[in-house]
Structures are given as C-alpha cells and as structure tokens.
Amino acid sequence: MTTFLTFTILGLVLGSVYAIAASGLVLTYNTSGIFNFAHGAQAMLGTFLYWQLTYGWGLPMWLSLIIVVGLVGPAMGAALHTLIMKGLRDTADVTKIVVTVAILLGMVYLSQWIWHPEDARIMEMFFGASAKIELLGVVIRAHEIICLVVAAAIAVGLRLLFTRSRVGVVMRATVDDPDLLRLAGHNPDRVAMLSWAMGSTLAVLAGVLITPIGGGALEANQLTLLVIDAFAAAMFGRLRSIPRTFAGAIVLGMTATYVMAYFPTDWTWTGNFRVSLPMIILFVVLIVLPQDRLRVAAVRTRERYRVPSVRSAATWGGVFVAVVFLLSLLMEDSSITTFTLGMTFAIIALSLTVLTGYAGELNLAPLSFGAVATIVAFHFGVAGTGLAAHLSLWGVLLAVLVTAVVGGVVALPALRLRGLYLALATMAFGVFLSNMVLRDTTEHTLFGVTFSLFPNGTLIVPPLKVGPLDLRDPLTFLLTAAVLFALIAVGLVALRNSGYGRRLAAMKDSPAAAAMLGQNLVRLKFGVFMLSAAIAGLGGVLMAGASGSVAGDNFTIMASLGLVMLTVVGGIGYVSGALFGGLMAGVGFVIIIGTFNDLAMADPAMGTVYTSIGQLAMVATALIGMGVGKNPSGTVHDLVGSYRALRNAKPVLVGGAAAEAVLYVLALTGVIGNWWFAILTACLGMMLPVLGRMLMPAAVLGAEEAARRRSTPLELAGVEEPYTEELRRRLDRELGLPAGAAPATPRRTGFPLAAEEGDVHAVA
Amino acid sequence: MPLLETRGVTVRFGGNTAVDDVSIGVEEGAVTGLIGPNGAGKTTLFNTITGLQRPASGTVLLDGADITRLAPARRAHLGMARTFQRLELFLSLSVRDNIRVAGDILRANTRRRIDVDEETDRVMERTGLTDIAHLEMSDVPTGRARVVEVARALMTSPRVLLLDEPASGQTEQETEAFARLLSGLADEGLAVCLVEHDLPLVMRLCSTVHVLDYGAVIASGTPKEIQESPEVIAAYIGTEEVTA
Ligand SMILES: Nc1ncnc2c1ncn2[C@@H]1O[C@H](COP(=O)(O)OP(=O)(O)OP(=O)(O)O)[C@@H](O)[C@H]1O
C-alpha cells in the first residue's frame, strides 16, 4: 500500500511538471496559432542557464530563480515573438512548424557550444533531497511539494486569467480573428507577445523543476524532448483546453511511474517503454480523437513554387549525373564516399519534396523510416558472407515495401486530422523508434524466436550488388546514387505534372475545395505518405550501405529535424531543394566541423577560435532556418528565379560556363586545389545573375523593367520626369485602370500627376 | 419534389444561432435565390448543405435521400457542387489546371470515366475562360476568378450547384455574361441555388427566392412577392434597396 501511495505521489509530481510545460505550449498555440516545437528547447536553455548561475557561478538559488524564471523566461518569449513569430502570418503551417524546429535546433547547437555535452552536470532538489515530510508512511520531499503547489497555483492563475481578466478573454479570441480584435481597439500583437512571454516562462519553470526529479543529470537532448511529453498531455485537450491538458498531464505522469513500479524490472523493455510512454499515449489519443472539421477560408499563404516540365527536369537530371561524374574525377576515394553519403541523404530528402512540397503534409522523422528499412535489409537482405557479403535487390525491395507499410500505419491515426497532428505523430514515432527499436540491442525470446532488432547497437550493412552492378566500388556507388537521385527526382516532377500531382496540389492549397470536388482526402494523404516513406526507406538503405555500419545515433530525431529544416531552407517545392538539404544535412555539417577541427589541430594557438567558428556555423544554419519565415519558398527558388531571368542573356551564360570549364580544368590538372575550386565555383554561381543584370540589363530584366529601374518611383512620376504618353500607360497599368480609361489629354488640375504631356520637370 | 431540400436545419456557434430552423427547397431546372443581410447565415447554411458544418438539428435531403451525415466528398459524388464566398482556388495551379483537377478528382474517386482534357476545354469554352487558360491564379482578377470557381464546379457535371456571391467583384459586362451562363445552365435542368447581394440579378434570374434574417427564413416566394413583402422591406431598411 505504501509503495502504491509513494508511486502515486511521484506520478502526481511528474504529472504536475508536465502540466506546467504543457499549459505553456497550449497557451502560445492558442494565441498565436503557432505550435512551438522549441518549447522543450526553451526549457533546456533556461535550465542550463539556471545551472550555470547556481552551480557554475555560485549565485544564491533564489537570485538565480528570479533571473531565469522572472527575467530570462519572459524576455526569451517576447524576443521570439518580436523577432520571428510575428513575421509568420500568412505562411503555410509547414513553414511555421519548420521555423520553430529551426529554433529548437539553434538552441540545441547553442547549448552544446556553450556547455560541452560530455561534461556531467547535476542539479539537486530544492532544499536538498533530505528536506522531506512523512505522511501515512510515505516520504514526500520539499521539492516535490513545491512542484505540486506551483502547478496548482498555475492552474488557478490561468483559470482566473481566462475567465476574469480582459486580457485573458482577448487572448482566447486572438487566433480566431485578429482583424476583428484590431477593429475593437485591441492590439493582437501585444496579446500574442504576452502569451509568448508566459509560455516561455512556464517552459523554463518546468525545466528547472523536472531535472532534479529525473535524477538530476542535466542533458540537453532529453530536456529538449520535454516538448513531446508536453504535447502528449495537451492532446487530451485537443491542444485547446487547459483543464483537460492538466488532466492529461497527470494521467501521463502517473502511468509513467506505475510502469516503473509494477512492470518486471528484469524485462529489458521496461525502461525503454517508460520513456516511450508519451508517444504511445499520443497515438492512442490520436485514434480516439474525432475527425477535424474542414476549414474554409484558409489563409492565403506566401509560398510559391514553379513546376518544371518533365522534359526540362529530364535534361537537368542528365546534366546533374554528368556533373557528378566530372566532380568525382577531382576526388579521392574517401571524399567520394562522403559525397555518396550526401547523395543518399538527398534521396531521403526527396521523400520530403513529394510529401511536404507537393502534398503539404509533414514528416519530422524521415531518418526513422530510413532506419526501419535498414533494419529490414540487415535482417533479410544480406547475401553472402565475409568479403562477398552484399545486399540483394530483393532485400532492398522488401525493405522499401515494409517501410511503406510502416509509414502507412504510423500516419493513419493522424490523417483524419490537421497537418500538425501528422507532424506530431511522426516526431513521436521517431523518438519511439530511437527509444524502443534502436535500443533493442540484446537478444531476447518472444513467441519462441530468439532475436534482437538492433544487435549490439551497430548494424554492418554491406552495399548492394545486382548482377554486374557492384556498389562496393566507391565510384560505382556514387554514380548509382546520383542516377537514382536523378531518376526519382524526374519521376517526382512527372508525378507533379500528372493528374495525381494536381490532386496533391489541390489538397495542399484548399482541402475544403478539394473535398467539395469529391476528393477523399484521407486516402490521398495515406497514399502519398506511403510513397514518401518508401523513398525515405530506399535512401536509408543506401545511406547505411554507404556508411558501411550504422548505429542508433545515425537516426536520431535531431538529425531528422536538421534534414527537414535544411530541405525547407533549400526549397521544399523543388527536387533541387532536396539535393541542397540532403547534401548539407548528410555531409555539410560534418565537413564544416571537420574542416575547422583540422584547422584547430594545425594551429593550436588559434584552436579555440577555429572550433568556435565551426560551432557558430551550426548555429548559423539554424538561423537560416528561422529565416524561412521571411523567405518561405526557399533559396533554390530565388536562385532558379535569377537564372531564369538570364535565359535571354546568352552571352553571359556562355561566359559563365566557359569560366567554370576553365576552373574545372585547373582543378583537374592540380593547378588549384579542390577547396579553391569549390569556393570559386560558388562565387561564380552567385555572381553570374548579378553580372548579367549589370552587363545586359535589357535582356535580363526585360526592356520595360529595365526602363522602370532606371526611372523614378511611381509616386514621383510627372514630378521628377516628364509626363509622357508612355508614362501614362504605365500609371494605368499600375493602378489597374482599363486601357484608355483616362482621357487622352490629361486635364489640367494643378496636381502634378496630371501635368501636361511634355511638361518637363513640373516640380510641385 | 425539390432535388435538394433542408428540413428544420439549425446551426449554433456557442450560444449564437446562425441558422434557425431553416426549411427550403432547390428545384431542378431553375435558379433559387437565397438573400439576406450580412451575417444572416447564408454561408453557414451552404456549409451545412455541403457537409463542412454539422447542424445541431435538422436534415439535408438530396433527391429524397438523407445526406445529413455524409462527408463532403460523398456529397460531391452524388452530384453536389459549390463555389466559395472567400475564394478557395488552388493557387499553385494555373487557371486551366484549377478546372482540370476537378476532372482528375472525378476519375480517381468515382467510376465515372471522362476524357479530362476534352471536358476541360469544353467547360472553359462555355464559361469563356479560354483566353486566360495559362495564367497563374494569382494574376486573375477577382471577377474572373469567381468564374473559374464556377467552371471548376461544372467539371464535376453536378446536379445541384450552390453559388455563394458569385457576382461580387465582377464588372457589369462580366455579370451580364454570367447571368446568361446561369440561365443556360438552369434551362439544361441543373438545380442552381444563388446567394447574392446583387438584388437586380437575383430578381431577374430566380424563379423562387428565400430571404434569411438572423438565421431564420422570413419570406419565400417569387421575386415579385418578395419585393412587396413588408418583412423583407423591414429587414433591409437602411441596408439596401430591395426594389430592382
Ligand atoms: N465558424 C464560426 N464560428 C462562430 N460564428 C460563426 C462562424 N461562422 C459564422 N459565424 C456567425 O454566424 C452568423 C452567420 O454567418 P454567415 O457567414 O453564414 O452569414 P452570411 O449570411 O453568409 O453573411 P454575408 O452576407 O456577410 O456573407 C454570423 O453571425 C457569423 O458571425
């Protein structure tokens, strides 16, 4: 009985901390419409700061608390709102999610930079573990009482805020109709900022409270994933209701402790199961949630993608393979393998192009599907032993097929609901996989079969061999990966140009209208998710083959999130965006960090500076990710646009190609190093559109636009330049007046706009 | 018997009754008007008929069958199509693809086998959109964009067509062409329900008009009866001119 009571109390305590975290999440989601994936990361940063102040610099506990919870928490929320969230109006849900994911990653990189992840940090309970009372034989520590009291106070406080105060009522209305609020004289921005400040304070508070409960070890990734516990709890209230969120949090906390208490401890899965509990509960809640109502009058989003024709995609695919081949001539074997690895990541990223770019749905754990395929291939697809070991084609096909089915099973519960739920489900699946499957390293017997899913924590996956095609040769592997990437990419473009692709676009742009035309949305989402999972699976198997051996660390949720973010940065609507994202996530980071580490080794005096620059580069990529809100269509979109403008400036293009050819020959003959080749190529690539605009403005911008660039702004037309017939036509066009609406001879009104034709410099 | 019918449909948002016990019918081969001041509940009624909104009570019948609990897509398969007051066009598709995709959806979700390209050309010809076929949707002015929505709905060869303020944002010439299109469609046997603030247009096209005010039907009848109804005049006083 005492055991039961003890664990009940522990469950209540854990639940109350979850409740604090979850209520912050619900608060910001409901007032800003942005689901904050970085909620746990905020908790993490705040907690690390608290640790630094109290344990690192020896400040008194109360002072650190005031600084962290009272100042840094609110300031962090207000800053996030002002700098980033405010700019996310009129962007697609995908963009909003990716921006908060970028913030999450940025905070993790930042913390790893400041607080080296391998140093151990311990946080003790408030008033120490020995401050406790005894009640009915149950020991309750002061820290635990604090957690319960704080949670209760927050519950009451939020209730009062929403029902009694004006600002609370306004808060509830903000997300529904900010324009109406503005009309009524409120300032929705200020309300949203307040809620971000509160949400982030609650996150920080939860982080500081939960760390000592879980043993006291401060660990960045684990705290960051507090967001999953929080959203699992919030699911009980459909991410809307705070009272139900509290109830959900308590259920979650209690179940977790009971699992620890009553599941057999010798069962290796118990610990993993406990950690995975929020994910399991999330899926259960997803299954029982009623279907979402389709929403009309969806926001007009700013994302735009140009769809290439199949023919031009095929041409570019050929060019791409040729370029990869030419580049491979410059490389040593080890670089070729690295390049191959990047290429396999790019294939995984293509799974995001079709799912997110075309269909508008999100998968936050693409690498986890790669892991599923890898496990299947490892168990069933390896033929031959020793040096002759290789993957068979059937093994790869089986792996891809199983991954597609697993993808369907994971997605199905979330498909009846809004896209956000699918994103949450995939993230939960990713963490679940890391906890349960990839940690299943020891043998055990189930239903008479002795096996382990991830034996010894490392899978040795040999490359594929089909007939004469043997990927054990690095160059062959690289070229095969490049050809596969090109084939899938062209296939996806063809898909987008087909009736199926148009239906995906329709569903993405307006689910309500697509449904009203008779589209079964669940079926369409289901199919495209399976397709996407299959592509991720194929990429995953190839990735494992290219690495030779993979461990659980290759498939972490952080790595998946990085891939998603970089692909969106590249341009989620474009296959070339996938190439960018895949190469950057797969090998870009490794190369950046590696390069700076090498520099640091070579020059110990400057060592720390170089290492810092390497870390800074990681944080910088996250900053770029946050910038997605400003440029939601991606970098590739801009680059394609600027090159599209060059198509009439043939001499510039030819000149550029010639310069690039010279660079290549210089690199091939060893006159310049590969790094210089890469840097100069990048410069050339970026400068060419600019050069084009400078050298041949008429061809690049079109005669009209060039003239306009030269001329005065519209407001000053007729003031700083003569009012001509041409100018009048331009004004008509800009103002949207039908041609000829204005009288041929402007009336003299004394207003500069109507100054008479040929009236030179009619300064008002 | 009307092809489409609502019986005692009531919709509530919190404590606010947006649609209050509404029973109306939409006949084949005619244009039925649905008018009322802003916020009267016209769009909400459309949403309920098409399945985007669950009613608190009441039933929706299509061809005598109860469809109140069917999903929107299933209603579309039974021959229901609509346009949206706040345009719901597919902004990443061209004008032609916006229309064509309706055919793609039909082919993929029902047993009907149509030649999508041919049908698209026919519908575009009929609605007079051929000249802007290859424009991006964002470059199309509102007036024409409304016609694109109508064309898209027509691609499904519907039996009932629900139009939510299709003429707003149109120029006079555009409205004229649109009126001709609508009466042509009705003559071919289509059941059309028209929500519109352009009262002269409603009075000219409709055989029956229902007037909603604060969610309830306050008058039903021929355009002439409606224009003379004292309730309608009272509801519209100070807002708009009833007599066309
Ligand atoms: N989703 C919603 N939640 C809460 N109230 C709503 C919702 N949709 C509509 N309403 C309310 O229901 C009432 C009817 O709105 P509706 O849009 O149906 O009117 P309408 O007749 O179409 O008006 P209009 O002529 O302006 O288009 C209004 O009071 C509106 O505020």
Ligand SMILES: [Mg+2]
């Ligand atoms: Mg309306």
